[in-house]
Amino acid sequence: MTSECTPRFLASDNTSGICPEAMEYLLKANQTDDLAYGNDHWTARAADRFRELFDYDCEVFFVFNGTAANSLVLSAMARSYHSVICHELAHIETDECGGPEFFSNGSKLLTAPGPNGKLTPEGIEALVTKRNDIHYPKPKVISLTQPTEVGTLYSREELLAIRAVADKYDLRLHMDGARFANACASLNVTPAELTWQVGIDALCFSGTKNGLAFGEAILFFNRDLAEDFAWRCKQAGQLASKMRFVAAPWLGLLESGAWRTNAQHANAMASYLAEGLSALPGISLMFPTQANSVFVELPPAVIEFLRQRGWTFYTFIGAGGVRFVCAWNTTTALLDNLIADIQTALS
Amino acid sequence: MTSECTPRFLASDNTSGICPEAMEYLLKANQTDDLAYGNDHWTARAADRFRELFDYDCEVFFVFNGTAANSLVLSAMARSYHSVICHELAHIETDECGGPEFFSNGSKLLTAPGPNGKLTPEGIEALVTKRNDIHYPKPKVISLTQPTEVGTLYSREELLAIRAVADKYDLRLHMDGARFANACASLNVTPAELTWQVGIDALCFSGTKNGLAFGEAILFFNRDLAEDFAWRCKQAGQLASKMRFVAAPWLGLLESGAWRTNAQHANAMASYLAEGLSALPGISLMFPTQANSVFVELPPAVIEFLRQRGWTFYTFIGAGGVRFVCAWNTTTALLDNLIADIQTALS
Amino acid sequence: MTSECTPRFLASDNTSGICPEAMEYLLKANQTDDLAYGNDHWTARAADRFRELFDYDCEVFFVFNGTAANSLVLSAMARSYHSVICHELAHIETDECGGPEFFSNGSKLLTAPGPNGKLTPEGIEALVTKRNDIHYPKPKVISLTQPTEVGTLYSREELLAIRAVADKYDLRLHMDGARFANACASLNVTPAELTWQVGIDALCFSGTKNGLAFGEAILFFNRDLAEDFAWRCKQAGQLASKMRFVAAPWLGLLESGAWRTNAQHANAMASYLAEGLSALPGISLMFPTQANSVFVELPPAVIEFLRQRGWTFYTFIGAGGVRFVCAWNTTTALLDNLIADIQTALS
Amino acid sequence: MTSECTPRFLASDNTSGICPEAMEYLLKANQTDDLAYGNDHWTARAADRFRELFDYDCEVFFVFNGTAANSLVLSAMARSYHSVICHELAHIETDECGGPEFFSNGSKLLTAPGPNGKLTPEGIEALVTKRNDIHYPKPKVISLTQPTEVGTLYSREELLAIRAVADKYDLRLHMDGARFANACASLNVTPAELTWQVGIDALCFSGTKNGLAFGEAILFFNRDLAEDFAWRCKQAGQLASKMRFVAAPWLGLLESGAWRTNAQHANAMASYLAEGLSALPGISLMFPTQANSVFVELPPAVIEFLRQRGWTFYTFIGAGGVRFVCAWNTTTALLDNLIADIQTALS
Known part of the structure; x- marks a missing residue:
């Protein structure tokens, strides 16, 4: 420049910047003091609104940014000696400076090629079946980005096919939704149709790219994976003390439809x-x-x-x-x- | 309740909530788009203002919250097999859910008692000289909180005495300034007088408790410790993409004197x-x-x-x-x- | 000296040094080549002999030393944001240079006092009930040493009382058996009576102090905790390629009664x-x-x-x-x- | 089979198995009790013999196996947000179950292709210059295997050319010497000619594949990188209490020329x-x-x-x-x- x-x-x-609907709620949340660490009037309300929007009783958490959201979810889905399968262009592989490996204390990312930035069932299966010895980090998670890093979309059929592979090999399915809203809008589907209804275990839903200053929502449809997740966020420096300034703007986006x-x-x-x-x-x-x-x-x-x-x-x-x-x-x-x-x- | x-x-x-001076700058920063990851018009300006305020050419970084600020600085100051000496009531010991140990991949906190929540040179020395065998994590850092967790203050003389112990044993000195502004105000001293002039190597200066929504400033007076620190922040999920919404409100606090x-x-x-x-x-x-x-x-x-x-x-x-x-x-x-x-x- | x-x-x-029974088997195991990584003739046999000795179909693993054995088991029992309750004199607290925190990526050790180096149900309960907020690492494991660091023994009654507290708060129970054989011998009980029959989930049974050159056996009585544990050992540098030189000497100890x-x-x-x-x-x-x-x-x-x-x-x-x-x-x-x-x- | x-x-x-020369010294070391943790009569002697053999006053450490040796050295050479450049067939990439990422708490391995399993200066340079933004883990180390995973050798000229790239970009140079002795023998060169004389900063010299039961020697020619390394080994479960049973067999190999x-x-x-x-x-x-x-x-x-x-x-x-x-x-x-x-x- x-x-x-x-x-x-x-x-x-x-x-x-911050879109008007988010700003309106930010200003509202600033009118009075409120409890810290998510015990305020906004956080539970925003979480409930997510449950309505997704038509599912999921577990909802808020963290500061996308690197943290993805990395924390992946570390909840796998242990350090497990591996995460992702596309070779995935943000977690190329653009988070080793964040997933840091938060998980060493989980290896195994990358597959695939046209238009998308994982294929065959590519996933090839990585899983390549080896099964103890020197190879055991595949445990598939991470896919919707839309992908190159602006393309997985169809619901493609997602179901990937879920089938996940089921075959007992793998968990993570969706990096850095632009999840754009995917819903483009495919003209509901959030439910693009997540738990096609077998997604957990979604990172970005607010930052959707009109917030900061703040990503993490939704666990597989609630078992969310056990003690609040402690994980706290330890990893992702529990906002003034949580309402993440939650309220989210509520602005959700209640207005923005x-x-x-x-x-x-x-x-x-x-x-x-x-x-x-x-x-x-x-x-x-x-x-x-x-x-x-x-x-x-x-x-x-x-x-x-x-x-x-x-x-x-x-x-x-x-x-x-x-x-x-x-x-x-x-x-x-x-x-x-x-x-x-x-x-x-x- | x-x-x-x-x-x-x-x-x-x-x-x-957010104080008026911070809000004013937040709104200003929202008037136009700007570059991400701290390359905006606000971040460098806020960093420069810190350098003026502290009258020192320090390295300045912004992160989301206090757990992250403290933990990242400590992990830059020590390696996993080193130990950090702190007061038994220190926030890093009791209230961060193992955050420092997580970010540092295992650095042990060694705690000392002390009246009024304050470390003493004697207490520090006792921990350092207790053992020097290889089974004991080697002391490398002293972390003190100013004001302390019980609302008391280290005088400049007390800080200098701690610095003398640090020098004697080649230890680095970290100040958790969760309420650093309150310390400066109460002691009626400049930020410089309370930090690098008494030998502090790095300060975590909290904005959240001082009128921001989020955001802590990290100041390295010992610049060697800041080598590649930006990568550390990125990997650990503490690099805000819309950084200007942390930096601009900080600027509001600094330029207004708030x-x-x-x-x-x-x-x-x-x-x-x-x-x-x-x-x-x-x-x-x-x-x-x-x-x-x-x-x-x-x-x-x-x-x-x-x-x-x-x-x-x-x-x-x-x-x-x-x-x-x-x-x-x-x-x-x-x-x-x-x-x-x-x-x-x-x- | x-x-x-x-x-x-x-x-x-x-x-x-190495006792004669162990040396005899070491020499035997050296008479021919054999498969690596525990696929040899000795490793499975030694594991089976442990199952007979303990009269239990436990999972058995061999690692190089005690720091690794304890740390790996604790990291399998807890996640980084959990805490481990141990005695203030426990080896894992004072003598492993932060090993448990390193392997677990940050699990906090919470220490309790207690006469004769022993944890008490009251001491454990005090730590568990002290706080339950998210800033406190959630207690998940009790680690006790049998015999203790000061050469004393938990009676079976004392162990059962600790198990009762563990059950009350859903905690797992780890036994550091650096001198486990000495405990069995002194109390004149079977290994079973001192472990799974009193509710121990996992035992680290030291061979080094019992007459081997190296090598600790890890026994999981709670088999769920051993899921994928072999991968954990491999990743953490604790899978011996020439495993038979750990397993065979162990077999010498077990088959001879040494x-x-x-x-x-x-x-x-x-x-x-x-x-x-x-x-x-x-x-x-x-x-x-x-x-x-x-x-x-x-x-x-x-x-x-x-x-x-x-x-x-x-x-x-x-x-x-x-x-x-x-x-x-x-x-x-x-x-x-x-x-x-x-x-x-x-x- | x-x-x-x-x-x-x-x-x-x-x-x-264990070769006769190693066994002879193992038996000798078992004739009397000796001090633990490397303070015995054998460990210092073996370290000195390495210094003679390499004609260099290097720092010498002994650990249990190759995964640990490589991972510990790499974690001493880089921080978690740095990256390590290696060949796509390197053992650290494919066969250690994420060990390097675990020990380093997240250092990314960046892999390059190259004929005959060997890194080339061009391949290294391409990875270093590909990007320099903060989202890319900063390259800090080159790790090469000598002989390679496919049984080929780097000539001294090839090593010097890689050192030149390392100097150009301020990278450190690690040699995985899982079969280092075979390289020296095949090239008919001295250990010095293949390491510090061509700019290797640290070498992992495997004894296990050379006739020992266990035990790798780590040699730091760049002594700065060895600062506090003994603590690192201890914390990571790689300090043998009966160290003499690693060191003495090594001495057998070295003194006999085996x-x-x-x-x-x-x-x-x-x-x-x-x-x-x-x-x-x-x-x-x-x-x-x-x-x-x-x-x-x-x-x-x-x-x-x-x-x-x-x-x-x-x-x-x-x-x-x-x-x-x-x-x-x-x-x-x-x-x-x-x-x-x-x-x-x-x-």
């Missing part, structure tokens, strides 16, 4: 961008745009030009890949500007 | 309460009231009466001890009510 | 020494001599004289306490010399 | 086998036979036939690969039998 121009944020949905409308908007913006880019000569998308991220190959000169113009984005998988992520507050005006700049650079 | 009455919060300063005026107010309220309680017949304070906490012995019937009236507080050290903590927003009206209720209960 | 005189070993039973006769001898030697010392003027034993250790208070000048004469021993609990430990090969001649030297020093 | 026939051991050099002659013999046997196999029609070696392992592709029917005949071996890299490993006691008679059996099976 050069200093002379205004930054234009498309690097990630975490560059966006969790879904924010996601719908972000998805729509990504579609808009994908269409605009596809119409440009010589530009091709790297992956289907199924949620709120767009991956496109751009010539180096275009990338350089965009950076000079203040655009923020990640480059991805080698030189030419670029990721743009839309958020709850992304505008068509911004995207039009981007498309225009790319057009200029191309010509 | 019974349901029929309004709760009255004196259990901890973490039942208070960090100190909030503390002064809380301290004044505690003094007011301590005086009020001392004037009651048969009531005696357990510890000198030197910061924002008041510890007092109350008869069981009084404790029961207070609970029925909706007062929230911790009982402490056996049956009769009660802790009241004042915050930036505690009022004399509230305290008058408390004193009146205790008077009623006593008579 | 001064260089001019032959050392005389009474510091610990681990200064002794495990018991070695212990009987060591106990008898300790009794002999205790009687000899008690007869000296002004000498008093610190603890009842119930196994193979003798604790006695000696004047500083006597301690100094003994060191000059080449005696090796530990000093214990402050200045005047001394520990002498007898082993399978301790002789009355050695003890007579010791007693004579003390007598000389006293006069 | 079927039960009706005698097993014939070529699966690994760890199916062999460490080298054992390796020479094993290497010669592997060459003999490789030649014999190469002469068979249609048989091709998978890797050059440079130490004591032979890798060969065999038809499934041949593999099945060999198993029925009692041969033990590992299959490797997919269906057709087989590994035979020769040890200090492998005979040409055994190898002739193997070759004959393969010939029979082929015809």
